[in-house]
Amino acid sequence: MKIRHFADTDTPYITMRDDSQVVETRDLDEDTLVEYDAQAQMCALTLEHARERADIPHFSFEQVAA
Template sequence: MKIDYYNDTDTLYITLSDNPSVESEEISQDVVIDLDENSQPVGFEIEHARQKVNLNSIIFNLGNIQLEKTA
C-alpha cells in the first residue's frame, strides 16, 4: 500500500495494488474508488482531504512496528 498527498489539489490517494485501473466509481461525496479489470479495488482518491482526514495524525502500522507522523 502507498499513500500520496497532493498539496496543490488537497487530494489524498491510497494505492492498494499495482494493477491498472480500468474503471472509477464515486462511492461518496469526494471519494472515488479505482477498480481493475476484475472489479477489485486498486486505489482510493479522497478530494478535500484536509476536511476528511487529519493528515497530521496518520498512523502507519507495519506489522508489530507502529510509526506515527507528528507535527
C-alpha cells in the same frame, strides 16, 4: 500499499495494488473515488479535501507488524 498526498487539493491517493491496471472508476460521493481493475478488485482510493472532511489538522501513518 502506497499513499501519495497532493497538497494543493489536500487529496490522498491510496494505491492498494500497484500491479493492477484501472479499468473502472466509481464516484462514492462528490469527493471520493474508488478505482477497480478488470477482476473488480479495488486498486485505488482518492479522498479529496481530506482534512476538511475528517476535521483533522494532520495525517500520520503507522505500520503494524502482523
